[in-house]
Amino acid sequence: MRHLYTFSLIEAVARSGSMRKAAEDMNLTASALNRRIRRFEEEFGTELFERLPGGVRLNPAGELLLQHYRLTQSDLAKVQGQVADLTGERRGHVRIACSQALLPYFLPQQIARYRAEHPGVTFTVNVRDRTQAEEELATYASDLALVFEPVYLVDFEVIQHVPQRVHVLMAADHPLAHKPELRLRDCLDRPHVAPNARYGVRHLLDFAARRVGRQLNPVVETESFELIRHYVLHEHALGFQIPIGLDASADSRLVHRPLAIRDLQPGSLILGQMRGRTLPVASAKFALQVSAALSTAEA
């Protein structure tokens, strides 16, 4: 939208910390960009940037204004969605921040199902840990967040939450594979692979281990759930994952078993949005579908 062009320039400058860099990113001259911003500052009544040697940085007024821009942008998207809705086109774009566990099965399936009914709706899916996901919502960079064990709940409005037990992942021929559920101590005694501390699964595991005076000693620590899934096939190690990220039928060489509830309480997989925000139609409808799907997918 043309009338927000100046704002987008301001955002670009804020992002790159330099007018010249931002100018290049936005395909115009530094001088043009500079003057747009100076003119806006004059009209607005305050400078938006601290000019330091070597670049610029947003000052508090600039931060505030950028926040306004994001609200405006998001509200405009909402209106466009509503308009498309009443023209019968049902266009729209849904932006989701989610945990890795949702990537292999759940989200692709949900998105495909939604798009089958509404081909005009497109999606952006970003992988964010539980801290970042909430920032995304607060800056209107995402409409929805689907995360496991979120950290701060300010500005975060829960749409739906489902308990998820932590499952242990192993090769089908692993010695523990025949047990219907596993004890935490069995896992800690054996080589295991774990996500790093930014992830909810790890957080729950650390907490549970500490409670029994033990601690995790992963042979491999990673931020990639995919790596975990594949690694356990090589070393006969144990991995950890929530069931929504697993599919029994996917790979017959891989099995997963829940951890005993008395060792580790189920965590919460939470679908949420920015508190108080009215979502664009497409996002709201998709949230409804996901919410329904989640409620029938407890584990």
Add this chain to the structure above:
Amino acid sequence: MRHLYTFSLIEAVARSGSMRKAAEDMNLTASALNRRIRRFEEEFGTELFERLPGGVRLNPAGELLLQHYRLTQSDLAKVQGQVADLTGERRGHVRIACSQALLPYFLPQQIARYRAEHPGVTFTVNVRDRTQAEEELATYASDLALVFEPVYLVDFEVIQHVPQRVHVLMAADHPLAHKPELRLRDCLDRPHVAPNARYGVRHLLDFAARRVGRQLNPVVETESFELIRHYVLHEHALGFQIPIGLDASADSRLVHRPLAIRDLQPGSLILGQMRGRTLPVASAKFALQVSAALSTAEA
């Protein structure tokens, strides 16, 4: 703000129902305005107006967009307030929709008191009945509403409410002036002056009268509370008003006595804002002050 210029034009066209009239109002040519709007519609993807012979009218998409404009505008004002606040200027503008009863004493006093501390803050006060006041909030035309017995409470968030008994107003030498409180039947039996049905006081009176199988028969019905106050001095009639609109010391020829509670329950004087909205600093602070003042002004 320049980047909202097109929106302001759209609003002007919507208001006047004609491009040519709007063009004149906004001091440009009909052609220029027309093209601005056509270009915006193209960029936005939908027409905003129904073109009828004899003029134009907003279509639903236009309504939606205008709503976005108002939100944007109001949020920008909020940001400007915050910025002014952190530059130490403490500027701002507060827009209030209120009942007539607040005009003579309460609001002037509150505004003066606030401005004594914050001379940079200016005010707009509009008199609106209880229905209109809520519309004002919904369209962001006002920040605060201070009304007696509001009708619909959707989109209306109550900040503070104080019970207000209905008082009877009469000349000091009126036969009933010596009683500490009056009965409704005494009033109905004598000539009385009342506000029309749009006002909360009248609504309460009608309700109370119907409950005892009677009805009001005002010798003068008016929308002006001021007229009522002055009229009772001339005919020895009875008027009705809530105490916040009265001041014992103001005019010694005038006295007021409460109606018996068993005849008429106190109504609610309510300070409210648009549900979910974050007010500009000045408005929020003023609301706080008014809220405190109200809570010590029950009757």
Add this chain to the structure above:
DNA sequence: ATATGCGGTGCAAAAAATGCAACGCCCTTG
């Protein structure tokens, strides 16, 4: 029919935004 009002368009003039080159500044680097 004729006249009047409406929204919309072609075209030239006016206004605004842009690119280019250069300036002054500060920090880094030889």
Add this chain to the structure above:
DNA sequence: CAAGGGCGTTGCATTTTTTGCACCGCATAT
């Protein structure tokens, strides 16, 4: 300590956008 490179900023000519004016087609009112 001087040179160099990066930064934001400014003057000026150029390009792009916006505006005003005259005019069109059209529907209603007279």
